[in-house]
Amino acid sequence: MVALVVLAALATASVTMGSKPLSAHTVGEALFRFDPSDTEHLVIRSLRLPRTVVGLLAGAALGLAGAVMQGIARNALADPGVLGVNSGAALFVVAGINFFGVTSLSGYVWFGMAGAAVAAAVVYAVGSMGASGATPLKLVLAGTATTAVLTSATQAVLLLNVSAFDQFRFWQVGSLAGRDEAVAWQGAPFVLAGAVLALSLGRSLNLLALGDDTARALGQHVVRVRLAAALAVVLLCGTATAMAGPIGFVGLAVPHVARMLTGADHRWLLPYSMVLAPVLVLLADLVGRLVIRPTEVQVGIVTAAIGAPVLIAMVRSRKGAAL
């Protein structure tokens, strides 16, 4: 509940604050009595509102995806970045820019999703080969290896094409700037589908946490749960990455914070992650907008700058010992 209130407050702040502060009254007017000739209204409707909505959607998607991944991999280190999903999305976006001349965000969405799906499939396939199936460590190793391969391929393309690199370096840091309403509308259904699927997995993930054999004995279809989770992760990560670029660290850090609040029960952990993650994203976006006005620091840079010390502090804390 508290988290929801904080989130609502932040969303309001995200709309009212910026390089030009506006009053809450103006915001209300812009929403309900829109006047196209008023610049302040225009700023709100065409810049800040879409930006906030995209932040909400992308944040929720990344937080949920991270929580699901950590549940499936039974591994505190799992997140879209570590398991290679982001690097798959990035490579496909670069390929889209380079070989198909894609320049619009709506074009990135499809490439991002395809890349996320391919990377997730490869990592899972490799991680579950061999004797003992998909052990947590093998998944992380497979993710690390796949990330390295895909990142190298991405770098190769970027080094061969300066203009693609120029476009990509701004997409790569993750940003909510210049996202219009269309992006939010295009992404929303995918995020919604992924979220519904992910939230329905709470109980199954609790059982999986007991180990595959125990879960099977209690009547879980382990493989089916993993596939559903993978689908949810691809939907969420691919869309979030395409909407806002690869915002690092949200999927890794937020579930840990949520776990400190809720304990290990996924039925609570998943919704909490979904609410806490946009808090982090919007906060980071606000900080980035206010720190060096009138220019801004991209949100992905700020999330890492805020999230990394938090993660390190948690690893050092007594609670962290149980991660």
Added chain:
Amino acid sequence: MTVRTRSVRGAVRRRRARPVVVVLALAVLLTAVTLLAVGDFVVPLSEVIGAISGEAEWKSRLFVLDIRLPRVLTGLLAGLGFGMSGAIFQSLVRNPLASPDVIGITSGAGAAAATCIVALGLGGMAVSAGALAGALVTAVAIYLLSWRGGLSGRRLVLVGIGATALLSSLVSYLMTSAAVWDAQQVLIWLTGSLSGRTWTHATTLACCLVPLVLAAAVLARPLNVLCLGDDLARGLGLRVERSRLALLLTGVALAATATAAAGPVAFVALVSAPVARRLVRDGGPALAASALVGALVTLVSDFVAQHAFTPVELPVGVVTGVVGGPYLLVLLVTANRAGTSASRRGSRLLR
């Protein structure tokens, strides 16, 4: 460089490790000579030998001695450093993920280098010096942050991942605020590249690496004993904490030096030791074999990066990433029984 342990397994190890090391050394030498001979201007093998002994015509001498040899030496030495450093870390922390490129040491070097290129407008050796300092400072910070009444491998990896995220966000910020030309330079440096390396690079690197390699040779035996577990090592009369600190310092210095010379060449540190351990198959850290595998991987990748995509020349790190990744995947898939028990140990660390 063999390890003398007084045990039956030690005897087996010596029999098994020596031929592997000799074969690897020959392979490294062969690759190096090939690299000296091949290129836009092909020098026959006899001329290569002649050029090194100073008896060939001036053109061969120019290409072999002045252009190709420093590059080959830099790659070879950096590869040795990466391989050995990875082996030390992975054995010491007992975690296959604990290589200097995963726990953030090389990203410290990268962030420092990017700062030098973009913010300070430096180039060449100054960037290398900055990278060296960045790696060392990062390593100390990570060590202090993950120390809590002892060092756990899992905590080290987690803290390292946090540090990496922080540093790479700094690099991203520099990239977006730089001119595209500078940003491209940063990208090439961050990928790991051997182009334009001169004798200055090669000799400086050699001066730094030789004492470190000797230190690692001296520390190989304590490392072997440490692999048996702390209690047993103490029982065998080893000063555990002191040996561990010395090994950590050596491993960090090796990785930092190699990164300063060639950039953080993707994956060499992570992949060399597992490959070497599978070749030697004695359960030990296989330092010498890991170092040679590192050198071999770096040289072969540089050969491919230079000549496979003509007219374009790619940085060596692109190739090590694209080639090294699948190799690690293959290793994962075909993990033998020793490997599975090791990975089970690792998964306990990571859970």
